[in-house]
Amino acid sequence: MVIKDFDDIFQYIGGFGRYQMILFGASCVLNVFVVFVYFGQMFMTLTPPHWCRAPTSLLNMNLSELELKELTIPRHQNGRDFLSCTRYDVNFTQVVESNASWPDPTWPVTSCTHGWTYNYSVYYPTITSELDWVCDEDWRPALAQSLFFVGSMVGSPSLGWAADAWGRLPIIVFANLLGALAGVASAFSSSFVMFAVLRFIVGLTYEQHYIIAYILLLEYVGSRYRTVMANAPVMTFLTLGLCCMPWMAWGLAHWSSFALLIHGLQVVTILCIWVVPESARWLLSKGRVDKALLIISRAARINRKSLSPEVLQEFKSYAEKMGQQANQPRVTAFSLLKTPVLRRRFILVCLMWMVMTLAYDGHTRNTENVGYNAFLSFTIAGAVEFPADVLTMMATEWLGRRHTTVWSLILSGLVALSIALIPEESTVIIMTLAFAGRFLITMTMNVGHQYPVEILPTVARGQGMGTMQTLGFLSAFASPYIVYLSKFDPALPYVILGILTVVGGLACLFLPETLHEKLPDTLDDGETFFAGQSLCYNPCSRPKGRDPEAKDTEMTEAVGQVNLAFQDNST
Secondary structure (H helix, E strand, C coil), rough: CCCCCHHHHHHCCCCCCCCHHHHEEEEEEEEHHHHHHHHHHHHHHHCCCEEECCHHHCCCCCCHHHHHHHHCCCCCCCCCCCCCCCCCCCCCHHHCCCCCCCCCCCCEEEECCCCECCCCCCCCCCCCHHHHCCCCHHHHHHHHHHHHHHHHHHHHHHHHHHHHCHHHHHHHHHHHHHHHHHHHCCCCCCCHHHHHHHHHHHHCCCCHHHHHHHHHHHHCCCHHHHHHHHHHHHHHHHHHHHHHHHHHHHHHHCCHHHHHHHHHHHHHHHHHHHHHCHHHHHHHHHHCCHHHHHHHHHHHHCCCCCCCCCHHHHHHHHHHHHHHHCCCCCCCCHHHHHHHHHHHHHHHHHHHHHHHHHHHHHHHHHHHCCCCCHHHHHHHHHHHHHHHHHHHHHHHHHHCCHHHHHHHHHHHHHHHHCCCCCCCCCHHHHHHHHHHHHHHHHHHHHHHHHHHHHHHHHHHHHHHHHHHHHHHHHHCCHHHHHHHHCCCCCHHHHHHHHHHHHHHHHHHHHHHHHHHHHHHCCHHHHHHCCCCCCCCHHHHHCCCCCCCCCCCCCHHHCCCCHHHHHHCCCC
């Protein structure tokens, strides 16, 4: 049997055996690290409840903490909460000694000239409270987290290029170790500049420390098992990480200890050198056929399969063809903009990626402002990921990629907009709607990682995905500031996120449906494939058995459909 593409080899080495389960375990660990790197900074910069510290002259007057607050701190308009950044400006000693009734709402007020008192009954010391990044300085946590995404905008194309030049495995290990070093160092930050610079460096490594491994691991799985390999680690270990991480922070009870733990664990990825293989497709594109054969042979041996000399010779012949393709003129992301249909699709998937990245990050960060307890709210929102992942797998096979993307975005936007109509006192209703919005945008994120891979042609897929990721980080830069607007009105973040996601969902109607369709390989394919689809096209209404990718060979029946989305992207 002639080996026409890389997937054909799985018939002989096994598409999902012991070897793939080892890689599956590595993927699960990396999913946990994604949670730590991306979301951990939120629990380093939490803002505990705070109020102006009372003047030192009152500390010897035997007043309880509540009496001190009643005497020195004005209340919010709702009459229940104390203001965080204002105190009365009177002679408190004279007021107490006069036995006059207090406080008097007509007293003049001033800022917190004596510092702040923080309530650690539920929260713990964070860098925000230790360095007093509150009130007039409350922009600092948002900026520090935004610089994380600036680092990602720089690191994504840079490390992507490095992965093409030096290999996938070295970059996976390097990115994790660099992120670990910067993250551990950030635990000792004593100034805003130091913390911001280190968050920038951690951001350099984010996405590439995982996404390269994500694609690499899928390359070693038979096509019929790729959906499981791609989604099961996310459904289980990413969700588990989201649910456990808040309580790890709460249990350690200090932001620096938390930073040391979550980033120190990344050092474990050095074991990938001995566990995770280099990309065989990348090796073939570089002409390193012998190394690729060693990896394939090792996979077969661990899966208890035997490779005959005939199969090895066929694989070498395929490798020679891959080497010829590698010598063709290089295609870049700009090649996707040269023809009208492909240009429109590329612009739309970039817009989709930017909207879903901004909305997902915004919903996640705004969890701190929803409900009674930031730790519990984050845990519930994290648990929502599991059913969202399961429903995404079902919806993409039933409704297709396009309608799943469109309706999850639009419904998420409508839910967010509806929150603006709910009175602030209706906490339970707001929490329910906020979690529903998070559920829907999680569905968008899940299908959104797969959808562009199937739309963009193979020859420009790597460059196109890199461009999309950079634009996504650019949009995510605004996310902390959108959440910051809750300081002025709790509904503002949801109004902005709602409008953006509804508009983004409507725009995605003009994307093609890729379910059961032959995927584009060349730029010409990208211009002509998926033609003739209407806006209401439903792939499930097509008669069964009409599958453009089906092949009348025994190999296809044994291995599953060949998905060109996972051909080598390095050229």
